Amino acid sequence: MPAPTTPPAPALAAVPAGAALRLDGVRLGRPGAAVLDRLDLDVRPGEVLAVVGPSGCGKSTLLRTLAGLLPPLRGRAEQDGRAITGPDAGRALVFQDDALLPWRTAGANVELPLAIRKTPRAERRAAAAEWLARVGLADHAHKLPHQLSGGQRQRVQLARALVARPRAVLMDEPFGALDAQTRSEMQDLLVDVLAGTGATVVFVTHDVDEALFLGDRVVLLGADGGEVLDVPHPRRRDTDRSRLRQQILSSL
Incomplete structure (x- = not known):
């Protein structure tokens, strides 16, 4: 009899490619209250x-x-x-307010996008546990939001945003309410956890230093659209970006 063969190991899921986003000659705002006009952005x-x-x-x-x-x-x-005509599961939003559901534990909050997609319970719990571990909260899955610090709640929100493997993550000043030390820690964490996800990230901030540390490029918005600036690398806190920082501050 032929020797039994070992079944091949399951292939790892491919990292989803980041989305290409584009604004072409847009006017943005509400009727009668436009805030941006003639904006082109890739x-x-x-x-x-x-x-x-x-x-x-x-x-x-x-x-x-x-x-x-x-x-x-x-x-x-x-x-x-393709035209963006409404929300899409492939684009995740992260806000300054963590927007966690207060009656769900940290683990259940992270599971939520997968539950909405009707992912089997065991699979979504395993994914939530993996992402909570990646953001340093492996031992906090059972806690409710009110039992977590502000920085911990933002870590849960970040895990929730990434657990469903979105192709784009849109972040609206997510660290703006944190103290300086926690904010710095969250910036480092974001860089770390994004590695290998493939996701495209648009990160809105008032903090020029935060923009220069996190961004591959920075877009400076103004009345006449936006100016896009390349950021010097490597992404380290000791990289000299003083000239670009002064250029942005002068424009502001």
């Missing part, structure tokens, strides 16, 4: 694009347009060459 697959600008310039509006929550008043918003 977000490259897999990059981190940081968005800065003065208060009221339309940073959050831009993010909501890319999310499909707010259609452009003019022009076209696209993902991978």
